[in-house]
Amino acid sequence: MTTPKPPCFPRFENWAEKSLLDLDTARRQGTKIAGVFCTYAPLELVRAAGAVPVSLCGKKQEPISAAEKHLPANLCPLIKSSYGYAVTDACPFFAASDFILGETTCDGKKKMFELLQEIKPLHLLHLPYLQDDATALAFWVDQIQRMQTFLEQTTGQRITRDRIQREIHDANRVRRLLKKIAYLASDHPVPLSGLDAMRVFESSSFVVNLPEFAGLLETLVQELTEMKARGVSVCTDDAPRILLTGCPVGKGSDKVLKLIEDSGAVVVCLENCTGFKNFDLLVEETGDPFEALARRYLRTPCSCMTPNQGRFDLISRLTQDFKVQGIVDQTWQCCHTYNVEAHGIKKLAEQTLKVPFLHIETDYSESDTEQLRTRIEAFLEVVEMN
């Protein structure tokens, strides 16, 4: 059975290729390209400097062996894959980047950026690890202003407050649309599979022209609304509704998501950085734009923060909103912060939310596929009986 797709879906599937062409044109017109690795990077500021941000987060297995020549094998596959792409020069987005914006989220990334800066110019954003603290906010505002200086120097363009405000406005519009799509896609009937929704969300990290992308999202909203009216669904009525949380996933590192949907369930909500975490929070459109950016980005509920109550609140809210019947927490091997946090998420799911919970720790390779299949199918059997 092939899953029904909205007519505009191929445009999302081809989005990365299209954006490579767009990047090429932009570069020839003198636009600078910023490679970013994480949801903490304030993209509005990048755009306000006339530069274009693209995601360099490695999601495939291939470059990992090359990375392991410099990096320890027991490091998270995301870091190894990202670094591997950089050293083998196999990622066109990396090649297109004029500079890198790194951030001090987890230890592995922090140290990897030290190596990466030998390959490309790199600006490091230092993160505080407290979220509800005035000194942390002041520190982070200062970091964002340092980033401004760096951007202005590299692009040769002055960043004005007006321009930031405008970029905030455009970025919020895209966030609202993505959020709307997330809800439309998975309210009953479910017109978009979790795998396809992920493709849509993922394309938002390779956008040269934001208003153009927002237009495409609007088309998708329309098409999904029509599909719903016609009762089109990608799954059976009784397919277990799963929330996927944990480390970032994307095309190439989506084996768990695929296995869940292959086993007859539907991922109605992606909570991770490639999904909800990325577009849930808006930036205030009034007041000082630096502070507004700082406040919003600092609230990102990543496990590198401590405490990280935001993730617990978000999962609780999404579980209700999406009528979730099972929670899968997928973490990458050696991602200490998420792997440790899995224990708390398990308690939240089982004791507070009363929803069956499965924690999977894996990497980008296929070696554990069959074992994962068994665990996921058994988990879904439990969900169905719950």
Next chain:
Amino acid sequence: MLHIDHTGVVAGIDIGSRSIELVVLSPTGEITRQARLPTTFAPLRQCREILMGVGARRITATGYGRKLFVENDILNPCDAITEIQAYALGAARLYPEARTILDIGGQDTKVVSLGPEGRVLKFEMNDRCAAGTGKFLEIMATSLQVPIEEFGDFALAADKQVQISSMCAVFAESEATSLMGRGEQPQNIALGLHLAIVERTMAMLNRVGLEHPLCFAGGVAHNRCVIRLLEERLKTRIIVPTEPDMVGALGAARYCLRKETGQ
């Protein structure tokens, strides 16, 4: 496709990494036939072989090969359930009082906490590596040059406990080798290796929230040393089926019977 019989008997087949088991049930749920074959590198051929002459009206597959079996349409109607559900259903049929089931097989270790009628309440399963599975014992037995069937009894002949701290099959093997080099008795090393497995299993049992009685099934339940060490650690007797590796196929057959009778 094999011939279909209309007598109403149903079957369960458990296609594991090492062996394939078959259980046939009568319409009233009596076991009418059991069989077992090694999996080999041609599992489908082995499945056909084991089903030869079996007139089952319907079949349920479980184990690693369940997907392969269903996709190849060897017998129809056919469905698949996971080993976790199959062992739960099988154990509940044999020992309705069991609250937890431990299944240590060739590649996987699973712990299931059981609700009424073999309902799976919670489960734990090892991730990809061989630590704590039958494979671990097999590799160790080979390196100590003891037949796997005798490995448990061999370890029971130990006169002292040596500690093997590594759970990884590769590291444990070099740990065992260096102990040998220091003149340690192979029996004692074997015991250390069994202890390592039991430690690992205990952690898994605790994660699920062990409730007694515990039923221990799967291939490794043939190993008397593992049973003895588990009982020592748990300070209580555990239930071991006479044919511990048939439990999965029995559970699958039971599932099949439920489907057949629409219950």
